[in-house]
Amino acid sequence: MPKNSKILVCDDDETLCYLLKEQLLEEGFSVDTVYDGSFAIDAIKKKNYDALLLDLNMKDVSGEEVLKFTSDYNSTIQVIILTAQSEIRKAIECIKLGAYDFITKPYNFDDLVLTINRALEHKELLVKNTVLSNQVAKRSVGTRIVGVSPELQKVMNLAHKSAMTDSSILIEGETGTGKELFAELIHKYSSRNDKPFVVINCASLPDQLIESELFGHEKGAFTDAKSTKQGLVEIAHGGTLFLDEIGELSLSLQPKLLRFLENGEYRRIGGVTNLTSNVRVIGATNRNLLEEADNKNFRRDLLFRLNVITLTIPALRERKEDVLVLARYFLETKSPVRSPKKLSEEAEYALMNYDYPGNIRELEHVIERAIIFAEGDIITADDLSLPTNAGRTIPKVIELIADEDGILSMDEIEKRHIAKALTYYRWDRSQTASQLGISPKTLYTKIKKYQIKQ
Ligand SMILES: Nc1ncnc2c1ncn2[C@@H]1O[C@H](COP(=O)(O)OP(=O)(O)OP(=O)(O)O)[C@@H](O)[C@H]1O
Ligand SMILES: [Mg+2]
Structure with missing residues (x-):
């Protein structure tokens, strides 16, 4: 996350504002504080904030009013509600109104930072989607897949052939193998290349947001939902929808995606009519979805709809x-x-x-x-400066099984293992999760649970 992201804190508790500001500045954010909703509105008019930490109960202008103003005025600002335990219902209403998430007071600072980072990631994705849908032609020109190995050539051939079809495609491969690049290439060589290429990452959004991102919502779907929001399936009409980390899609949303894949039909949240959109779907995953289907984490029928064509991108160590x-290509281009x-x-x-x-x-x-x-x-x-143990030998954690206080608990072993893995992979969460064989969401939960710090 860009560390200098701009955050506005709005709470009538001045001490809390002061503390939060100190802590967030230490994390590298740029922070402003205001003590009432009316000042928040003024500040938002003057500066382009990335996130807003917002108290609900304030004297003059309430948090809800600030939220409504923000959604209208600059909907890219990610709003995180600061709420008392007793007011969770109100906070949930705010999520329906467009807030990104809420945190209960007294807040745990690490949880708060995690939530802020996720919100900022979400903002980046939204912006990226807009840019992608507007500038797809320009981007596609730059798409270049470099490699001479027969393994890569085989996948390239298959990608070119599948580009001609309208079938759904599943791209499998470890992290960093080029799944997104291949998805762009397929779009570029398809007859849809003058239409949008839209990306959504199924792992980086909270469940409740994905449905509204994908399928949109109707005006009035939630209390006070002022305007209709188009879903990405609608925005991608005629083009390609890239569902990154599709293995993370929740079981409750999978049937809706299945229906969309079967006949192009979907409903906006709160909508009563079926809409249709013509989109080619490409999914990507670094997990084994067949295994996930065996474990009942992924619907088999959805998997079979999706993997009409499967591209498996080999790991770099398998195509030396x-x-x-x-390396020479990166030397030239970088x-x-x-x-x-x-x-x-x-x-x-x-x-x-x-x-x-x-x-x-x-x-x-x-x-x-x-x-x-x-x-x-x-x-x-x-x-x-390649890691000295050159890849194959991952540092062992066996010596951690006991320390001076005796045998470690399972939780303690897990915590230390995860902390070491995160350090080893330089806090690249997606890579760490993939190497630990857990989902990025599970990794987030465990970082929170064990309060692992960078
Ligand atoms: N064959 C290739 N030629 C040139 N650049 C490549 C190639 N494959 C991957 N890259 C570059 O490597 C980086 C990672 O690629 P990409 O984001 O497509 O991987 P990914 O499989 O989607 O990773 P993740 O699972 O972590 O999302 C990008 O900067 C991409 O441009
Ligand atoms: Mg990717």
Whole structure:
């Protein structure tokens, strides 16, 4: 998350505002505070905030009024309600009115920061979606898949062939293998390429929001829902809808997506009529959905609707021929100067002998870092700062089973294992979750539960 995100805190409790401001500044956010709704409205008119922490009970202008104003005036501001335990019902009403989430007072600061970060991620996605739907043609021009290995060529061929069809497609692959890039490529080579390519990440939104994001809601669907909101299926009409991390879609929403895949029909929340939209759906996952179906976490009928065509993108360690080709490509494209730096022989050797648990995204970051750190024109093995144990050997946690106080509880072992894994993968949550074999949502819950800090 951009650490300098702008946050407005609005609460009539001045001490709380002061404390929150101190804590949030320490987290690297930029923070303003106001003590009444009317001042919040003034502030929002003057500055483009990313998030608003909003108390409900204030003297002059209430939190609900500020929320309504914000939804109308600048709906990209993510509103998090600060509420007393006794007022949860009111807070839920606010979610229906467009607030992102609520936190009960007295708040747990770590929970609050997690919620703020999720809200900011959500905002970024919304903005990205809008940009994507407006600028799809421009973006697509830049889509380039680099690689010479027969494994990659095979997937490329299949992607080109499937682009010609209208079938749903499931893209499988570990984190960072290029699933989203392939989805863009398919869109680019399809007859839908002059229509929107719209992305939604099923893991980064709270359940209650996904349905409204996907299918929209009618005016009046909730108390005071002032305007009708188009769903992404509607916005993507004629184009492609990319459902990232589709394995995370809740069981309650899966039947609605299934129905949409079967006949293009859907209903906005609160709507009474069936609407239709013509969209090609591409789903992506780093989980084994067949296994998820066996475990009853994913509907088998939905899986079979979705994987009419399945593209499995191999991990980078399974196609080593691509490593240096990609490394040189990133050297050229990421280099700030005309003549890119070159790799020394040892650097090439080190790159070839690394396993890339984070796949191409990891290689991309390694090269970006090396470009900055290498002093001369040649990048040495040291400049790459690859993890010393070169991938295959993950640090062991066996020695953690007991400490000076005796045998550790299962919770303590889990907590330490997760903390170590997060450090190892530099707090890349999606990669850590994937390597631990749990969903990003479960990882979030556990970080919260154990209060693991970066
Ligand atoms: N074959 C490739 N050629 C060039 N760039 C690539 C290739 N594959 C992946 N990349 C780059 O690697 C990064 C990760 O790709 P992408 O986001 O598509 O992966 P992903 O599989 O969707 O990852 P995640 O599961 O974490 O969402 C992107 O910056 C993408 O441009
Ligand atoms: Mg992705």
